Amino acid sequence: MKRFLAGLSGFLCSLLMFGCNQGRPIDDYGIEKLTRGVSTEADVRQAMGEPETVWNDEGGARTFEYPKGPEGHKTWMVALDASGIVRDWRQVLTEETFATVQVGMTREEVRRALGKPRSTVTYELKNEEVWDWRYYAGGNTERFFNVHFDRDSGKVVRTSHSDPVTG
Template identity: 80%
Template sequence: MFGCNQHGRPIEDFGIEKLTKGVSTEADVRQAMGEPEMVWNEPSGARTFEYPKGPEGHRTWMVELDVSGIMRDYRQTLTDENFARVQAGMTRDDVRRLLGKPGSTATFPLKNEEVWDWRYFSGPVTERFFHVHFDRDSGKVVRMSSSDPVKG
């Protein structure tokens, strides 16, 4: 049996459904979701926990905690809307902050590129990959692409 998110879609990562915005504490988040892959410290003193479910998973959760350690919100980052926010010139940190840890990375010396990939669902069931191409020297985004895992 699957839990559902606030949009009525099945949640494939059990744990998030056990949390309540404005009520759950940092300890509750860690108990339900485990240790975060990354903790982002915000200028305000709040923190964001990153929970990537790749490379085989299709979700990355960002869980926002306020300065007192209460969960304020959570969001799934691997969405068409977030991918559209990736722009040429962004740094690796900018992209990681927006999308979370990539499922895989590859280096292409002849193109002088490093490519990060995320597996995600476009629509309810269409599996796709989103790729961000970085210039290896500057560490900045030079282009983005996507592919179908079956068609390439």
């Protein structure tokens, strides 16, 4: 019985260590395997999987989108140069990125900035379509960032933040 418990204890410890990186939980398994200026497109796909969307940028560069939703709180954008080498990556579900969303932007511009929304809801009486993204504000406070589009023009009319409903 002691052998069994010792083996089980070792197994559980190894599982816990598998999910940690230098004492921190790994939220985004794969991103830590990439090196700016060195990693290739193949390295990105091996580490992160297939991107949700591939955005074509100027001069043959591309950006891979990796949303971790709908329950996740991060969306990674990995920028590749024209030769397929990683230039940079960033997590876009931040207050700084949300501040770039302005009245008059199109759905495509918002999608390009924030990635795939967690959900889309239509409000017929307001003639609005609202997209939202789950994120962490100030560390561990879960919030939602909402973008309200006019359904006819497809352009942003306002943005808002909301807290999750708790029961």
